Amino acid sequence: MALYKVRTMRCECCNGVNIEPGMEVQVVTPLNNTVYVNNWQYVEDAFMRVSGISLRKANCFEC
Numbered sequence: 301m302a303l304y305k306v307r308t309m310r311c312e313c314c315n316g317v318n319i320e321p322g323m324e325v326q327v328v329t330p331l332n333n334t335v336y337v338n339n340w341q342y343v344e345d346a347f348m349r350v351s352g353i354s355l356r357k358a359n360c361f362e363c
Contacts, residue, residue, distance in 0.1 A: 302329045306343050317358035325350045 307324040325346040329333050333344050344355050 302332045303327070304329070304333065304335050306346070312358065312360070314358045314360075317353050317355075319353065319355075319358060319360065323347075323351060 304327045305324060306327055308319050310319075311321055314320045324350045325343070327346045329335060329342055341355075347353055347355050353363055
């Protein structure tokens with residue numbers, strides 16, 4: 301298992317979702333893969349669980 305810390309870098313407001321710089325979550329992946337495997341689903345789930353925001357709704361993913 302691999303543990304990553306993901307932190308937002310800039311302020312953004314899109315589709316009613318406010319993202320502030322410095323928001324941070326810890327992401328655990330089942331294998332020693334990077335967090336962008338499976339279309340960033342691990343990161344999106346972590347932000348939804350911790351902050352209650354959807355990064356996909358805010359268009360924060362470029363994949």
